[in-house]
Amino acid sequence: MRAIDLFSGPGGLSLGLKRAGFSVIANVELNKDAMATYVSHDVTSEHYNQDIQSVSFTRYRGKVDLLAGGPPCQPFSIGGLRKSSSDSRDMIPEYIRCLREVQPAAFIMENVPGLTLKRTRPYFEWALAQLAACGYFINWALLSASDYGVPQKRKRLFVLGCKHKTLRFPAPTHGLEAGVPHVTAFSVLGVDPIGDAPNSSVFFAKSPDTRPSPYAGHVFNGGGRPLDPNGPCHTILASSGGNKTHWIDTLNIVPEYHAHLMAGGAPRAGVVPGARRLSVEECALIQTFPEGFCFSGTRSAQYKQVGDAVPPDLAFAIAGAVHSQLAGHTTPKLIDPHFETPITQGELLLCHGM
Incomplete structure (x- = not known):
């Protein structure tokens, strides 16, 4: 056909x-x-x-x-x-x-x-x-x-x-x-970085908006969200490449900080330690493009292609x-x-x- x-x-x-x-x-x-x-x-x-x-x-x-x-x-x-x-x-x-x-x-x-x-x-x-x-x-x-x-x-x-x-x-x-568990983002990405992450730091939000899950709500700056190690990630955005790029919590800060806020703790300020943004290649894998699939254009153009697909x-x-x-x-x-x-x-x- x-x-x-x-x-x-x-x-x-x-x-x-x-x-x-x-x-x-x-x-x-x-x-x-x-x-x-x-x-x-x-x-x-x-x-x-x-x-x-x-x-x-x-x-x-x-x-x-x-x-x-x-x-x-x-x-x-x-x-x-x-x-x-x-x-x-x-x-x-x-x-x-x-x-x-x-x-x-x-x-x-x-x-x-x-x-x-x-x-x-x-x-x-x-x-x-x-x-x-x-x-x-x-x-x-x-x-x-x-x-x-x-x-x-x-x-x-x-x-x-x-x-x-x-x-x-x-x-x-x-x-x-x-009756089959959802595929987790981490099962696709593995433990080692793939490609070059964008140079965009993750900051604690001044006015955090919590949800029952540590990986939901608006606790950190921008549209990028931390990846849940036990489930699928949020939608990969075409506007990724900066602070709308999802990120990996390499030091396990997210659950600890979420518990701190839920217990009535004060919001923190500054850069989130150990936060690493996803690369184009990692976003593409989460989108289920084949491993090694290459995108043309600038980095921002590549992120857009991945997110729009x-x-x-x-x-x-x-x-x-x-x-x-x-x-x-x-x-x-x-x-x-x-x-x-x-x-x-x-x-x-x-x-x-x-």
């Missing part, structure tokens, strides 16, 4: 698609560094390093089984202004245009959970209706990467569409429901379920969809997941 990867970044989604059995014949990515990374591991497909609005996809009509991709998430992220369709970076209409031009058997669209929340929910529902109007049964779900073997608590929205049936999502392979292992889980259903093969356990009120386009049904 052949696929196209839109807004491909460095190729996290494509890596999962290929492992699942798809042949990626083309990708579109505007960022030159991300495209250079993509080309370094894929020299056979057609590469469009340009604005997607300038690309016609009519030549692929009838030649592609799957359209995949994650339009830029900034218009919908809770960390931004969430201007939705009024944000010039909103490329969901372009994704819909490409789908209409290519008319593949199925599609996968990825984005942030913020798209489903109250402020942008009307736009999300409009997008679902437009996708369905292209001739597809629609199913969507909010999935956590940690439930599919990724050592990271990264939640993302996925929308699936198919011409002839409602595609279902793969059931979790890790966590309470699966779909984790390859998560992509593989979803793409594998889609590939099996399209091929009519016996599939691993799937999540049953929950159907809502039918929409107006003939027999197409709009449904959503968890």
